[in-house]
Amino acid sequence: MGWMVHKFGGTSLADAGCFRRVARIVESGPRVPTVVVVSAMGGVTDALFSIIDLAASGSDPTDALAAIRSRHAEPAADLLPPEAAAVFLAELDKDLGDIRNVLDALSLVRSASHRSRDLITGYGEIWSAGLLAAYLELSLGTSTPVRYVNARDVVTIAHGEMGPIVRWEESRQKCIDILVPGEPGIRVVTGYIASDAQGLPTTLGRNGSDYSASIFARLLDADAVTIWTDVGGVMSGDPRLVPEAKVIEELTYNEAMELAYFGAKVIHPQTMAPAIAGGIPIQIRNTFAPDAPGTRIAATAALREKVVKGVSAFDGVALINLEGAGMIGVPGTADRLFGALRAAGISVMLISQGSSEHSICFAVREEAAESVREVVEAAFAVELKQGQVQRVEVTPACAILAVVGDGMSGLPGSAGKFFRTLGNSGINVRAIAQGASERNISAVIAARDMTKALRAVHSSFYLSAKTVSIGVIGPGSVGSALIDQLAAACDRLREKFKLDLRIRAIGKSERMCLAASRIDLDNWRAAIDAGEAIDLDALTEHVQTDYLPHAVMIDCTASQEIADRYLGWLGRGIHVITPNKRAHSGPKETYAELKRVSHASNTHFLYEATVGAGLPVINTLKDLVETGDDIERISGIFSGTLAYLFNVFDGSKPFSSIVRDANDRGYTEPDPRDDLSGMDVARKAVILAREAGLDLELADIEVESLVPAALAGAPVDEFLDRLVDFDAPMAEKLAAARAARTVLRYVAEVDLDAGRAVVELKAFPLDHPFANIALTDNIVQFVTRRYSDNPLIVRGPGAGPDVTAAGIFADLLRLCSMLSGHDD
Ligand code: ADP
Ligand code: ASP
Ligand code: MG
Numbered sequence: 001m002g003w004m005v006h007k008f009g010g011t012s013l014a015d016a017g018c019f020r021r022v023a024r025i026v027e028s029g030p031r032v033p034t035v036v037v038v039s040a041m042g043g044v045t046d047a048l049f050s051i052i053d054l055a056a057s058g059s060d061p062t063d064a065l066a067a068i069r070s071r072h073a074e075p076a077a078d079l080l081p082p083e084a085a086a087v088f089l090a091e092l093d094k095d096l097g098d099i100r101n102v103l104d105a106l107s108l109v110r111s112a113s114h115r116s117r118d119l120i121t122g123y124g125e126i127w128s129a130g131l132l133a134a135y136l137e138l139s140l141g142t143s144t145p146v147r148y149v150n151a152r153d154v155v156t157i158a159h160g161e162m163g164p165i166v167r168w169e170e171s172r173q174k175c176i177d178i179l180v181p182g183e184p185g186i187r188v189v190t191g192y193i194a195s196d197a198q199g200l201p202t203t204l205g206r207n208g209s210d211y212s213a214s215i216f217a218r219l220l221d222a223d224a225v226t227i228w229t230d231v232g233g234v235m236s237g238d239p240r241l242v243p244e245a246k247v248i249e250e251l252t253y254n255e256a257m258e259l260a261y262f263g264a265k266v267i268h269p270q271t272m273a274p275a276i277a278g279g280i281p282i283q284i285r286n287t288f289a290p291d292a293p294g295t296r297i298a299a300t301a302a303l304r305e306k307v308v309k310g311v312s313a314f315d316g317v318a319l320i321n322l323e324g325a326g327m328i329g330v331p332g333t334a335d336r337l338f339g340a341l342r343a344a345g346i347s348v349m350l351i352s353q354g355s356s357e358h359s360i361c362f363a364v365r366e367e368a369a370e371s372v373r374e375v376v377e378a379a380f381a382v383e384l385k386q387g388q389v390q391r392v393e394v395t396p397a398c399a400i401l402a403v404v405g406d407g408m409s410g411l412p413g414s415a416g417k418f419f420r421t422l423g424n425s426g427i428n429v430r431a432i433a434q435g436a437s438e439r440n441i442s443a444v445i446a447a448r449d450m451t452k453a454l455r456a457v458h459s460s461f462y463l464s465a466k467t468v469s470i471g472v473i474g475p476g477s478v479g480s481a482l483i484d485q486l487a488a489a490c491d492r493l494r495e496k497f498k499l500d501l502r503i504r505a506i507g508k509s510e511r512m513c514l515a516a517s518r519i520d521l522d523n524w525r526a527a528i529d530a531g532e533a534i535d536l537d538a539l540t541e542h543v544q545t546d547y548l549p550h551a552v553m554i555d556c557t558a559s560q561e562i563a564d565r566y567l568g569w570l571g572r573g574i575h576v577i578t579p580n581k582r583a584h585s586g587p588k589e590t591y592a593e594l595k596r597v598s599h600a601s602n603t604h605f606l607y608e609a610t611v612g613a614g615l616p617v618i619n620t621l622k623d624l625v626e627t628g629d630d631i632e633r634i635s636g637i638f639s640g641t642l643a644y645l646f647n648v649f650d651g652s653k654p655f656s657s658i659v660r661d662a663n664d665r666g667y668t669e670p671d672p673r674d675d676l677s678g679m680d681v682a683r684k685a686v687i688l689a690r691e692a693g694l695d696l697e698l699a700d701i702e703v704e705s706l707v708p709a710a711l712a713g714a715p716v717d718e719f720l721d722r723l724v725d726f727d728a729p730m731a732e733k734l735a736a737a738r739a740a741r742t743v744l745r746y747v748a749e750v751d752l753d754a755g756r757a758v759v760e761l762k763a764f765p766l767d768h769p770f771a772n773i774a775l776t777d778n779i780v781q782f783v784t785r786r787y788s789d790n791p792l793i794v795r796g797p798g799a800g801p802d803v804t805a806a807g808i809f810a811d812l813l814r815l816c817s818m819l820s821g822h823d824d
Helices: 016-027 044-056 062-079 082-109 114-121 123-140 168-178 209-220 253-261 269-278 333-343 366-379 381-386 414-424 447-462 477-497 524-529 536-543 566-571 588-600 618-626 640-648 655-664 679-691 716-739 801-818
Strands: 004-008 034-038 146-149 156-160 163-166 186-190 193-196 201-203 224-229 250-252 282-286 295-298 310-323 350-353 359-365 391-404 431-434 440-446 466-473 499-507 511-514 550-555 575-577 631-637 742-751 756-765 777-784 792-797
Touching: 004 016, 004 209, 016 034, 016 062, 016 123, 034 123, 034 209, 044 062, 044 082, 044 114, 044 123, 062 082, 062 123, 082 114, 082 123, 114 123, 114 201, 123 146, 123 186, 156 168, 163 269, 168 209, 186 209, 209 224, 209 269, 250 253, 253 269, 253 295, 253 310, 253 391, 269 282, 310 366, 310 447, 333 359, 333 366, 350 431, 359 366, 366 381, 366 391, 391 447, 414 440, 414 447, 440 447, 466 477, 466 536, 466 801, 477 499, 477 524, 477 801, 499 524, 499 536, 499 801, 511 524, 511 536, 536 550, 550 801, 566 575, 566 588, 575 801, 618 631, 618 679, 618 777, 618 792, 640 655, 640 742, 640 777, 655 716, 679 742, 679 756, 716 742, 716 756
Parallel strands: 004 034, 004 224, 034 186, 146 186, 156 193, 224 282, 250 295, 466 499, 466 550, 550 575
Antiparallel strands: 156 163, 193 201, 282 295, 310 359, 310 391, 350 359, 391 440, 431 440, 499 511, 631 742, 631 777, 742 756, 777 792
16 A cells, blocks of 8 residues: 655644644545654744844843743643653753753854754754654554654755755665554654755755655655645635635646746745656645645646646845846857856856847846855956946846746747736836746746736736726615626626626725625625725725726715716726716816826726616717717706606696605605706706717706795705695696697707707607606607607616616626736
C-alpha cells in the first residue's frame, strides 16, 4: 500500500482547536501508512527570527522567550493529560534553555551567523510536531501507531545558488532506516528543517514546509501529497487582495510553479520539483473545510477552466535599466552584465531587452538595488566613463504582476487583454517579460498600483465582462420593486447571458448597507435596517471598486440632492440610470453638461423611466432622431393621475370629490396640487423637447395649472375642502366639451416647428386616441416626417412601482448590452 503525505501549515496550527481539527482530518484518512509534515504554529518562526535579531542587537530576549513558551504551553495543557503535558513541557524548557545559551552568545558578539539562525528558527517545527504527535498518540490509542520524526535525521541537503539541493541517495537511505521500518501508522514529521552534508542543522528556507512534504513524498514514492492550509486551494488571485478570487480546480505543475514564483504564497515554488520527478499529484485543501475538493496539481490539467488560471504579484522589487548607444551590436554585453551579478550572488527576477539592444532592463529584490548599482557600475566602469553606456538607472518601489496559464500558449489575445486592462486602469507598465513557453506574461509596475492592477487584471480574465457593481439609492416603492425584480431575474441572467448584476449598495435617507460581493437580495430590507448611517461619498467609493469592471448608480429618488451627484458620478466613470426627472428638467446648461461629461468619460446616462414609467417613450424618440426622422410634434397624456381624474370625471360627481376620493385611495401625490399644478407633466415635456433637439427650459413651457390661484398656498386639508368652490367652472368646461362631442384630457404638446411646448386641459373628439385610454394609461403620439398621417403611438400603464421599475431594469439591460468586453 502506498504512502500518503499530508502537510499542515502554520495557519492550520494556530491553537488547540486547530490541533484537534488537524487530528480529525488525519484520523479520518484512509488506513494507509501516512506522513504528516507540520509547520511551526502560526507566527512562531517569525517570533524566533525576531528573537535572534533582538539578541544580536544586545536586547534582552527573556520576555519574547516567555511568550514563545506560553504559545506552546497553553495548547499542550489543553490537549494533553497532565503527565503527557509535563513531558512535553520538560522538552520545551530544555530546548528554550539551549536557545537561551545561543542567544547569550549572539548578544556578546552582537551578530548572528547563518548557522545559529538555522538552528534556532527550526525549533518551531520541532515543538509543533512533538505536540501533534503526542496528541495523536493519545487520541488514536493503540489502534494506530504514531511516531515523531525529526526531519534532520532524514533530509540532507547542500546549499546551491538556486536554493537547497537535496542529497537524494543519502536521504533515501536514512528514510528507509528511520521512517519505513516498523508498523504502519502515522509519522509526524517536522517541516522546514534539514541537515547539511556535515550533519549540521539547516533549513529549506522560509515557507519551506511545503517543500519538505514533497521531498518526503518523493523519498517514499507516495501516491499523493496533500497540502492543508487556510484557504480553499490555489486561488485565481491572492484572496487578501482580490475579493473575487476563486479556487482553481486543476493546475499543471508548471502553472502552479509560475503562480507560486510570482507570489501565490499558498504554495512554495520548489514544492513542484520532487513531485514532478516522481509524477506525484499535489492536492491543496482547506483544513477549515475538509470536505471541499481543493486544487489538484499534476502533470496535466483539463483546460476546461480559464485560459488564464491565475494572477499573482509581489512587491519589494527594484527595476534596473542599463542604457547606452554603445551597447548596440556589441556581443557579450548581457553576458558581462549577468556574469557580474552572478559573481556578486544577486538573483535576477525578470529580464527585458529592447530589440535595439540600446538598453537592458531587469528586476531584482529591492534590498539588493544599491549593491546592484555598484556591481553594474563597476562592470561597465570604462564604458560609463567613455559615454558608451549613459547610465545605470535604479527605480525602487516596483512590483511584478503576472498572469499564468498553459492555455495562453498559441492562443492570441491574452497579452492584448492584459495590457489593455492595465492601460484602462491608468497603470503605467515599466517593463514587460513573457516566458518563451507563453505560460506567463509579466509586467513591472509601481508597487503602489499593485492591488489595483491585480484586481483589474483578475476581473478582466476571470469575471464575466458584464459584471456590474450596482448602487441603488432610494428603496421606496419603485426602488423596492426594482430590487425584487432583480432578485428574481439574477440567476437567469447570469446563466443565459453571462450578466452578473450585483447590487452592492443600497442607500436611503438615513441608512445604507454595503456588501463586498453582493447584498443578499432575499434579505435586503433587514440588511438596510441593520446598516450604517448614510454617507453618499463612501457609498460611491464602495460601488466603484477596482475589482469589478463596471459600476452603475440607480437613483430611484425624486431628490435634487441626488440628481446633483450625477455629474460627479458620470465624470468618474460610473454609469447613471434614473427615473428622477430633476436633472433633465433643470437648467439646460446642466443638462448639456451631463450629456457632455457622459460622452467624454464614456459612461452611459439612461433615463427611460422619467417619462411614461416603463413605456418605451425616450428610446422610441431616440431611435426616431438617430435614424434621421424629423420630429414635428410630440403630444400625449403623461400623468397617470390626471388621466384617471379625467377618465372618471363624467359629470356624475363634482371634480372636487373625485380629487378627494383619488387622494384617499393614494392615486395622487400626498398633496394633490403636485399633480394638478401640471408641473410634473411640464418636466416631462421639457425632457421630450430636449431629447427631440429643442432647447427649452421649464419656465418656457406654457402650463395651465388646475390649482386655483387662491388655493395655491393653503394647507392640504383646506385645499381639499375649498376645491368645492371651484367645481362650477370645471363643470362648465365638461358640459361644453360634451356638447361638442368631445372629452377633456390633460395633455402636453411639444411643437418642434413652432419651438414651443404647452401643457393644458384640452378637448378631443371621441374617436381620437387620447379619448380612449384605460384609467391611468399614458399615451404618446409622435408625428414625424415618416409617421405623418398615421402617427406613431405608444400607450399603456404609465405609472405604478412595477412598471416603473421594469423601465429602470430595461435601462440596466440596455446598459449591459453597451458595455465593452468579450469573454475568453
Ligand atoms: P500555510 O501556513 O498553510 O503554509 P500560508 O500563509 O503560507 O499558509 O499560505 C496561505 C495563504 O496564502 C492564504 O491564506 C492566502 O492569504 C495566501 N495566498 C496568496 N496568494 C494566494 C493564491 N493565489 N491562492 C491561495 N492563497 C493565496
Ligand atoms: N515555519 C516556516 C516558516 O514560517 C516554514 C513554513 O511554515 O512553511 O517559514
Ligand atoms: Mg506556507
